[in-house]
Amino acid sequence: MVHNFSGGVTTSVDYNKYGVYFSLVSKIMVAQDFVNYLGQRTVNSPYVIQQTGHPISEYDYNLVVPTGINSRCFFKRSGYQNEIIYDGYITHDNELTVTPYKNSRRLVGFRFDVEYTWQFDVGGLFGYDHLMIQCHQY
Secondary structure, three states: EEEEEEOOOOEEEEEEEOOOOOEEEEEEOOOOOOOOOOEEEOOOOEEEEEOOOOOOOOOOOOOEEOOOOEEEEEEOOOOOOOOOOEEEEEEEEOEEEEEEEEEOOOOOOOOOEEEEEEEEEOOOOOOOOEEEEEEEEO
């Protein structure tokens, strides 16, 4: 799944086979020479953004992440699963890629919810996106 935004921002989540490895990959890329901040983190599902008060701009959110189904990988043995939890960022770079699963054994199911954040200029507004990918074969 891929989303494209103004300013050359692209966010994507993907589960594929690369050579002998099965990989679950999350990526945020920007097609500009200078980017101040790129970040991504896993969030709980269902994902809800609620606004309180009077927002100053479209980016003035209070993010509420209720309890629910967490991002996780499901393996062939029915009772075995791993929760996917991370919160990472980089500064002054054009790409941030996270690979929470890479193995020669395929997953029989997964649910992966990611929140992306970016900022072009120091002190500027932040942009946000949310992507989710899942496989129901578990």
